[in-house]
Each structure stands twice: as structure tokens, then as C-alpha cells.
Amino acid sequence: MSPQIGKLFVMLGLGLALLGAFIWLGGGSALNWFGRLPGDIRVERPGFRFYMPLASMLLVSLLISLIMWLVRRLGS
Structure with a gap:
């Protein structure tokens, strides 16, 4: 390694x-805004709760991609 x-x-x-x-x-x-972005799907009904943080996970993915790009760029 x-x-x-x-x-x-x-x-x-x-x-x-x-x-x-x-x-x-x-x-x-x-x-506090994280997880409540437009595009995060939240359905709450009596006895049922569904949450899918699409926009939040897209933001996390973009941030991680940017960090990895910077690491590769600065590492070489």
C-alpha cells in the first residue's frame, strides 16, 4: 500500500x-437546513412516515466528489 x-x-x-x-x-x-432542502421527499401520515433525502444526498455527493478531485489534483 x-x-x-x-x-x-x-x-x-x-x-x-x-x-x-x-x-x-x-x-x-x-x-438545521440539511435534510430539509427542496427535493427531499417527506411523507408523514398517522402510523406511517417516509423520508427520502434526495437533494441532501446529491449535495453530499457533489461535496465528496469535489474533495476527491482536489485531493487528486493537489496530490499529483
């Missing part, structure tokens, strides 16, 4: 830890 992959895993782990600490320490209120 390449040392570059190890560095990538460490950076991703630190990033996730920082995001988790931010949310845990009260910064999560800044993310």
Missing part, C-alpha cells in the same frame, strides 16, 4: 473528527 493512501485516510479521519466535534459542541444548529 502506498504511503499516500495512509495520509489520505488520516486526513479524512481528522476531517470527520472535526466535523463531529463541531456538531457535538453545538454547531449542529448551523446545519
Whole structure:
């Protein structure tokens, strides 16, 4: 395995830890909009609840793609 992959895993782990600490320490209120975007499907009826976060997951996918593109671009 390449040392570059190890560095990538460490950076991703630190990033996730920082995001988790931010949310845990009260910064999560800044993310209340996430999961309530136009395009997120929510159906609530008595005895039934369905939620499909299409727009939120598209946003997450775009963000991860951008991060991976930057890692590849800066790594070479």
C-alpha cells in the first residue's frame, strides 16, 4: 500500500473528527437546513412516515466528489 493512501485516510479521519466535534459542541444548529432542502421527499401520515433525502444526498455527493478531485489534483 502506498504511503499516500495512509495520509489520505488520516486526513479524512481528522476531517470527520472535526466535523463531529463541531456538531457535538453545538454547531449542529448551523446545519438545521440539511435534510430539509427542496427535493427531499417527506411523507408523514398517522402510523406511517417516509423520508427520502434526495437533494441532501446529491449535495453530499457533489461535496465528496469535489474533495476527491482536489485531493487528486493537489496530490499529483
